[in-house]
Structures are given as structure tokens and as C-alpha cells.
Amino acid sequence: MLGPVILAASRSDKMRRFVSAAPGTKQVVARFIAGETVEQVVPVVKEAVARGLEVTLDVVGEDITTREQAAAARDAYLELIEHLAGLGLGTKAEMSVKLSMFGQSLEGGHELALANVRPVVEAAAAIGTTVTLDAEDHTTLDSMFAIHEELRKDFPQTGCVIQAYLFRTEGDARRLSEAGSRVRIVKGAYKEPASVAYQDKAEIDKAYVRILKILMEGDGYPMIGSHDPRLIAITQELARGAGRKLDDYEFQMLYGIRSDEHVRLAAEGHRMRVYTAYGTDWYGYFMRRLAEKPANLLFFLRSMITK
Numbered sequence: 001m002l003g004p005v006i007l008a009a010s011r012s013d014k015m016r017r018f019v020s021a022a023p024g025t026k027q028v029v030a031r032f033i034a035g036e037t038v039e040q041v042v043p044v045v046k047e048a049v050a051r052g053l054e055v056t057l058d059v060v061g062e063d064i065t066t067r068e069q070a071a072a073a074r075d076a077y078l079e080l081i082e083h084l085a086g087l088g089l090g091t092k093a094e095m096s097v098k099l100s101m102f103g104q105s106l107e108g109g110h111e112l113a114l115a116n117v118r119p120v121v122e123a124a125a126a127i128g129t130t131v132t133l134d135a136e137d138h139t140t141l142d143s144m145f146a147i148h149e150e151l152r153k154d155f156p157q158t159g160c161v162i163q164a165y166l167f168r169t170e171g172d173a174r175r176l177s178e179a180g181s182r183v184r185i186v187k188g189a190y191k192e193p194a195s196v197a198y199q200d201k202a203e204i205d206k207a208y209v210r211i212l213k214i215l216m217e218g219d220g221y222p223m224i225g226s227h228d229p230r231l232i233a234i235t236q237e238l239a240r241g242a243g244r245k246l247d248d249y250e251f252q253m254l255y256g257i258r259s260d261e262h263v264r265l266a267a268e269g270h271r272m273r274v275y276t277a278y279g280t281d282w283y284g285y286f287m288r289r290l291a292e293k294p295a296n297l298l299f300f301l302r303s304m305i306t307k
């Protein structure tokens, strides 16, 4: 019940100001956000790779309101790529981007987001790595998939995300499961209406499994974004059934969530990529993490009281 309330608050400026100024916030945010600057995140990347993990880096931010902010988002990713260039990690360190941060919701936003994201994808390819387009709320997805298709003409390795809670996603999964495509499947983290999305957790899990089957039996490269132990076991079973080797798909989890499981799966020989978010505009990302697990909210409230 709390989840939808927290997700509604994630879009409120008033709550943003309140949460950002609250005592104890920084300490709780630090569980999910790997640092504020690129200089702080680079050692986190190195440590993850040394432990047998891979990463996808997210410069936090979304819902920007000016073209200047969109250009600044592009530049933040370009700065990140400059830092990664010296590490020579190839696809062990890729990037995840939210097109809303690149200007997608502004006037002429589709073209603007494409123009801003293209140099990032180009720069990533130049250092031997890739970019994945995150999935945001359902109103943005036609534009995201069109940008994904456009980018793939020159950079076929560009990935995208699909969300199991949306009715449309089985169709998207079929369309995307062709040779060479990279698709991350997640449950979905936004507040969506019953007209477009399953509301019941069990229904979402069933849809996730149906989509997993489509991806595993298809010709693309599935990226399984989940911390759910049942879905991880089902993934392993389906992958075996489809004759996939351990490096024909990968698991992905969020920085700070079930970290022991990251290491355990990597030690079993799986590719495990940690979605590592950093930056100062962490509010939306942080609130979605609270919404996913009400216990996080209790921990957050307790930290405010005990400060």
C-alpha cells in the first residue's frame, strides 16, 4: 500500500525539498548511490570489477526542465566516458541512461533526446562499450523504442529495457528478441494505471516469466534485472532449457541491494552486472528504491528520528 504513495511523492517538489533537507537522509541515500562525483564512482567500479562483477553506470537525474540541463546531462556522461577510457574495461563498464534527463519531455523532446544521447553512444562505442536505454513511465516508451531503433542502425549493441508490469511488453519482447539485440527485463518501478499495467505482484511475476521465456528462446542477449530469488532460479532453468551457455545472458542487480547475491552468482560463473548510480540529483532514484521495499522507508524514518 505504501509503495504507490511513495511513488507519488517521488514526483513532488515539496517532498523533494523536505527529504533532501531531512537529517539522516545522506546516510540512507549512500546505501543506494555510489558517490556524488565521477571521481568517487571510479574506485567503486574498479573494486566491483576486481571482485568479478561488471557494472552499468547511471548518472542520476530525470525530469529536467531546460535544454541546458539536458546538455549538462550529456556532458556528465561524456565526462564519465573519459574517465572510463583510461581503465580499459570494455563492456565490463557500460552505461544506463534515462532519456528524460536528455530532454525527452521538453518541446521537440524526441529529437532533442536523440541528439543528446547519440554522442554518448558514439563515445561509448569508441572505448569499446555500450549504452542501455532505461525504461521510464509508459508515456515515454514509444519515443524510447524509436530512439533505440534509430541508434541501433549505427550502434547495434545499444540496449533497452522492458517492464514486465506493462500489458504491451510481451509484444515488445517478441519484436526485440532478434539476433544482436540486448534487452534488460525488469518488473517496473513507476506508478502506472490499471489501464496499461498489472497492479498485482503475482500477475507481474507471471508476466515476467512469460517474457523471460520469449527472451530466452529468442536470438538476442537477455539481461535479467531482478533481485527476486524465484525469478533468478527460473532464469537459470529456462536458460538451460534453451541451451544457453552462462555467457549467453547476464544477471543485473542494483548497487546496495542483495550485494552477497551479486558475488555468489558471479562466483558460480554467471555474468553479474551491478547497476551503479551516482551523482547529486538522486531524489527520484532514491524514492523508487524506498517504494520497492517499505522496510527501507522505516529505516529512513528511524534514521531521521535518531539523528
Ligand code: FAD
Binding pocket: 133, 134, 135, 136, 161, 163, 186, 187, 188, 189, 190, 225, 226, 227, 228, 229, 252, 253, 254, 257, 258, 274, 275, 288, 289, 290, 292, 293, 296
Ligand atoms: P521484488 O519482488 O521487488 O524484490 C525481490 C527482493 O529483492 C525483495 O524481497 C528484497 O529482498 C529485494 N529488494 C528489491 N528491491 C529492493 C529495495 N529497493 N531495497 C531493498 N531490497 C530490495 N525499473 C524500471 O522501471 N526501469 C528501468 O529501467 C529499471 N532498470 C533496472 C535495472 C536493474 C539492474 C534492476 C535490478 C532494476 C531496475 N528497475 C528498473 C527496477 C525494477 O523495475 C524493480 O522495481 C526492482 O528491481 C525491484 O524488483 P525485483 O525484481 O528486484 O523484485
